[in-house]
């Protein structure tokens with residue numbers, strides 16, 4: 001025992017050298033065996049441990065060797081005979097100097113995604129006649145999916161764990177942390193569900209098989225291919241929604257390329273990390289939505305009738321506040337002194353219609369997903385998380 005104890009106290013360097021020669025067989029008490037010295041361990045980096053944002057980094061991080069896309073002379077797979085795909089590959093090679101053999105190899109991995117086609121509506125003969133959003137209780141139902149105690153608590157936890165990244169993004173892009181949290185909370189429940197479709201399969205299937213959305217999805221496919229080339233990502237690695245949105249922030253590839261931000265500064269934009277998702281959502285709000293942190297987002301207004309049919313409603317409408325007041329609407333507060341034009345938002349509850357006024361910032365949220373219910377869920381989740389965060 002004494003022997004072993006003494007051995008373990010000897011510095012590792014000496015030990016390694018000393019034990020290259022095996023000890024004589026009769027000394028059975030020495031049980032230490034030398035590590036293989038022919039295989040060097042992978043290069044590792046250690047993030048700055050003084051950084052308080054340790055929630056998103058694993059220690060140590062192994063540096064990955066950049067992925068090199070294989071090449072193939074032949075196009076195989078589900079769409080190997082598709083003329084649109086062949087034209088698309090020719091276009092990518094000409095327009096972006098994309099290696100045609102790499103594109104052959106990439107598209108040879110593609111499998112048709114019938115579920116994505118079904119969900120996007122490729123098999124529907126016509127649009128549903130009435131939007132479900134106007135049925136009584138539609139808002140109650142929608143709201144109950146997102147404004148839950150569990151999601152609000154997760155939002156508070158997310159805020160605490162990513163405080164520095166949220167503050168940095170907020171400072172850089174002028175967007176309040178709670179709205180970044182609101183988007184990530186509604187989109188993926190803070191990364192709890194980011195989708196299981198192969199983004200490449202979904203985009204290719206829709207672009208090639210759904211003429212009505214062909215232009216949009218072909219453009220997204222183009223952006224996806226540029227993204228995986230820039231970031232050196234294997235073509236089938238990114239999983240997302242049936243429509244090809246991915247990451248904690250559910251960005252489409254075009255948004256990734258336009259608004260993606262490497263907030264943690266590791267040299268890659270990775271929307272599956274909290275830091276980069278936070279930065280990218282804030283950048284999107286400012287860039288696409290023209291977010292203005294000097295004005296509020298939305299406010300409830302009172303109205304003395306049960307149902308409202310007086311005016312067109314929706315985030316795209318614009319009315320002067322004095323006009324809406326003249327129709328009997330009474331704001332629930334002074335709206336932080338905001339006097340500008342507002343949109344009129346109608347939320348169908350079981351017993352009555354709820355009316356809200358929205359500003360340009362409400363419109364900015366709707367740029368993410370053009371639905372009143374969506375934008376209102378983000379707004380209300382943001383406000384609920386903010387209240388809970390400051391209460392504790």
Ligand SMILES: [Ca+2]
Pocket residue numbers: 261262263264265266267268269270273276
């Ligand atoms: Ca990054």
